[in-house]
Amino acid sequence: MNSSMNWRKDIPMTIYKVITLPLAESDIVNQTDYIAFKLKAPGTAINMVGGFRKTISSLSMFPQSHELDEDEELARYGIRKTYYKNYKIFFLINEKEKTVYILRVFHMLVDYKAKILKVFE
Structure with a gap:
């Protein structure tokens, strides 16, 4: 077997631990509860939770x-x-x-800066 075909095996790949902080978890719950209960679209809310989780886990x-x-x-x-x-x-x-910390999750229209900076207070 040609060694040039296996060049990737020697490249270290770092897998990061991903931790969702309580405020971010609360953001996800609030977003999906709004969709499930206020907009009366529980199926959409369930899909959103899965989408958030998949996107967050991809940060590893x-x-x-x-x-x-x-x-x-x-x-x-x-x-x-x-x-x-x-x-x-x-x-x-x-x-x-080697850890990723999920700080917050906001809709794009939210003015988020002050809310994110509260994490550092």
């Missing part, structure tokens, strides 16, 4: 590939974001611990 690989927030202050903290439908999922990477 290559979380650095996601952009820093466009707000300069949040970017200085190292806050990154990923998207699921019309929602932004904000997170921090702790390289030393």
Whole structure:
């Protein structure tokens, strides 16, 4: 077998632990409860929970590939974001611990900066 065909096996792949913080968990519950109970669409809410979980768990690989927030202050903290439908999922990477911390989950129309900065208070 040609060794050039196996070059990927020697590249270490870091798998990060992903921890959803209580505020982010609460954000997900609030978003999906609103859809399930106020909009009376429980099936949609169940699908959303699955979508949030899948998007969040995907951050265990290559979380650095996601952009820093466009707000300069949040970017200085190292806050990154990923998207699921019309929602932004904000997170921090702790390289030393190889851990991704999910901070908050907001609809794109929410003014989120002050709410995210409360995590650091």
